[in-house]
Amino acid sequence: MSRILVLLLTALLALSACAPSLPSQPQIGPDGKPLPKVYPIRSRDTSTIQYRMLDSVNSLRSAAGRSPVALNAQLNAAAATHSRDMSVQNRPWHFGSDGSSPIDRIRRVGYTGNLVGENISETYETELETLAAWMDEPSTRKVVLSPNARDLGFSWLQENNGKIWWTMVMGG
Numbered sequence: 001m002s003r004i005l006v007l008l009l010t011a012l013l014a015l016s017a018c019a020p021s022l023p024s025q026p027q028i029g030p031d032g033k034p035l036p037k038v039y040p041i042r043s044r045d046t047s048t049i050q051y052r053m054l055d056s057v058n059s060l061r062s063a064a065g066r067s068p069v070a071l072n073a074q075l076n077a078a079a080a081t082h083s084r085d086m087s088v089q090n091r092p093w094h095f096g097s098d099g100s101s102p103i104d105r106i107r108r109v110g111y112t113g114n115l116v117g118e119n120i121s122e123t124y125e126t127e128l129e130t131l132a133a134w135m136d137e138p139s140t141r142k143v144v145l146s147p148n149a150r151d152l153g154f155s156w157l158q159e160n161n162g163k164i165w166w167t168m169v170m171g172g
Contacts, residue, residue: 038162039126050076053127053154053168057144060135064145072171074111075153079167081105082120083157086165092122106153106171113151116170117143123164127156130166148172 041049050071058068082105085096094102102118119140121130134140143149153169 080155
């Protein structure tokens with residue numbers, strides 16, 4: 001009898017694991033608004049995310065009749081430096097804590113082309129949601145679709161709380 005009971009309980013547990021889960025309610029912050037959903041990024045995701053951004057940018061550029069851009073390691077380094085620095089400063093802006101500009105940062109990494117523009121963001125959103133937000137804003141859309149752009153640098157820093165500091169640098 002006890003073997004049957006054990007088998008029955010095991011079967012019930014197995015079936016309960018197959019049951020669809022109820023949709024979770026979003027957590028609400030002290031301001032009454034839903035808390036952001038964390039988009040966890042692992043270090044091994046770097047090239048996947050950079051190439052997904054590159055492909056998305058080039059699709060948008062193609063649709064706008066622009067030539068494609070190439071991922072550039074020097075601009076990636078400049079973008080990574082600025083993402084870290086924005087996190088340290090705890091504010092999204094185009095100047096480094098040492099007063100550096102985007103032009104200064106691309107020169108420091110040895111990029112010899114011209115700066116076309118820099119897009120930045122402080123968010124919990126994915127890279128593609130961030131790109132969509134940049135495309136909705138005329139000034140950042142202009143950077144993404146610039147006919148002068150030939151190279152793309154893209155990087156980020158994710159804090160322990162999940163906040164992501166995104167930086168895109170376009171050069172030509």
